Amino acid sequence: SLTHTTGGSEPTLSTEVDDPSHPLYHHRRIVSDFDYGDILGEGSYSTVLIGKDKRTGKQYAVKRLDKAHIVKNNKVKYVMIERDALSRMNHPGIVKLYWTYKDNRSLYFVLDLARSGELYTYVRRLAPFDLDTTKFYAAEILLAIEHIHERGVIHRDIKPENILLDDNMHIKVTDFGSAKIIDENNQQEGEDTAGTRSFVGTAEYVSPELLRSDPVSKEADMWAFGCVIYQMLSCKSPFKAPTDYLIFQKIKNLEYVMPDEFPPAAKDIIQKLLTSDPEQRFGSQALGGIQAIKDHPFFDGVDWENIFNSTAPPLK
Numbered sequence: 001s002l003t004h005t006t007g008g009s010e011p012t013l014s015t016e017v018d019d020p021s022h023p024l025y026h027h028r029r030i031v032s033d034f035d036y037g038d039i040l041g042e043g044s045y046s047t048v049l050i051g052k053d054k055r056t057g058k059q060y061a062v063k064r065l066d067k068a069h070i071v072k073n074n075k076v077k078y079v080m081i082e083r084d085a086l087s088r089m090n091h092p093g094i095v096k097l098y099w100t101y102k103d104n105r106s107l108y109f110v111l112d113l114a115r116s117g118e119l120y121t122y123v124r125r126l127a128p129f130d131l132d133t134t135k136f137y138a139a140e141i142l143l144a145i146e147h148i149h150e151r152g153v154i155h156r157d158i159k160p161e162n163i164l165l166d167d168n169m170h171i172k173v174t175d176f177g178s179a180k181i182i183d184e185n186n187q188q189e190g191e192d193t194a195g196t197r198s199f200v201g202t203a204e205y206v207s208p209e210l211l212r213s214d215p216v217s218k219e220a221d222m223w224a225f226g227c228v229i230y231q232m233l234s235c236k237s238p239f240k241a242p243t244d245y246l247i248f249q250k251i252k253n254l255e256y257v258m259p260d261e262f263p264p265a266a267k268d269i270i271q272k273l274l275t276s277d278p279e280q281r282f283g284s285q286a287l288g289g290i291q292a293i294k295d296h297p298f299f300d301g302v303d304w305e306n307i308f309n310s311t312a313p314p315l316k
C-alpha cells in the first residue's frame with residue numbers, strides 16, 4: 001500500500017477508499033481480509049459463500065474455485081474468460097467483480113451479494129407473472145444484456161438460474177463462465193476459433209445457430225431472452241422436453257406453442273425473438289438493435305432511465 005495509518009490521532013491518509021470510481025478502490029485483497037459464512041450455492045468447479053469484509057463489515061458473495069479441479073478438467077481458459085468478462089462489467093443489473101485473490105488451493109472472486117436468490121425460484125413458485133411484473137424483469141434483463149454486449153461480451157447462458165435478485169428485488173445477472181469475449185483487441189482463443197466447437201450454455205435456452213454449428217453472435221442472448229419472457233408468462237420454457245436431444249429437435253424445428261392467453265404484444269415480441277435466423281431475429285443490427293426491442297409495444301410505459309432506481313413490482 002502507498003501509505004499506512006498510524007494509530008488514529010490525526011487524520012492521516014488512509015488506504016481505505018470507499019469510492020468505487022477511485023483507482024485505489026481496487027487495491028489488492030487476500031483471503032484473510034474476509035470472514036466466510038453460509039454457502040449460497042455450489043457448482044461443479046466452485047462454491048459461492050457469503051464473505052464479510054473484516055474492515056468495512058460489507059457482505060459479498062465470494063466465489064471460490066478449486067484450482068486443481070479446474071486444471072484437471074481443462075477449465076482454466078473458461079475461468080480466465082469469466083474473470084475478464086466480469087471485470088468489464090459496470091452496471092446495476094450485473095454482479096460486479098470487486099477483487100480476485102488466491103491461496104494455494106483456490107481462486108476467489110468477490111462479487112455483489114444478491115440476497116434474494118435466483119429468478120428461477122420465483123418463476124417456479126409464482127409464474128405466470130402478471131404483465132407488469134414480466135415487463136419489469138424483462139426490461140431489467142434487456143438493459144443488462146445491452147451492457148454486456150456494449151462491453152464486447154456475449155453471455156451465452158442467459159436463463160432464470162443466472163438472474164439473481166438483490167434485497168430490493170432488482171436483478172443481477174451472474175455466471176460469465178460460458179461467456180465469449182468478442183472485441184478485436186482482446187480476442188480469446190475459444191472453441192470457435194480453435195475449430196472444435198463444444199456445447200456451452202443450457203439445453204433449453206440454446207439458440208438454433210449453435211445447434212447448426214453456425215457462428216454464435218450476440219443474437220444468441222436475444223434468443224435466450226425470448227425464452228425467459230415466455231417462461232415468466234407461462235412458468236415453463238418454450239422448448240421443454242424430457243431429454244436434451246428432444247429439446248434440440250424442438251429448437252431446430254422451431255417447435256413451440258404460443259399460449260392463447262398471452263397478451264398480443266407479448267406474443268409478438270416472443271415470436272420476433274424466437275426467430276431461427278439470427279440476422280432476422282429481433283435485436284439484430286439489421287432490425288435496429290436493442291433499441292428496436294425497447295421501442296416494442298410490449299415495453300410501453302417502461303421508464304428505461306430509472307428502472308433500477310424504481311420500486312420492483314410485487315411478486316406474490
Ligand code: ADE
Pocket residue numbers: 040041048061095111112113114115117164174
Ligand atoms: N449465488 C451465486 N452467486 C451469488 C451471488 N452473487 N449472490 C448470491 N447468491 C449467489
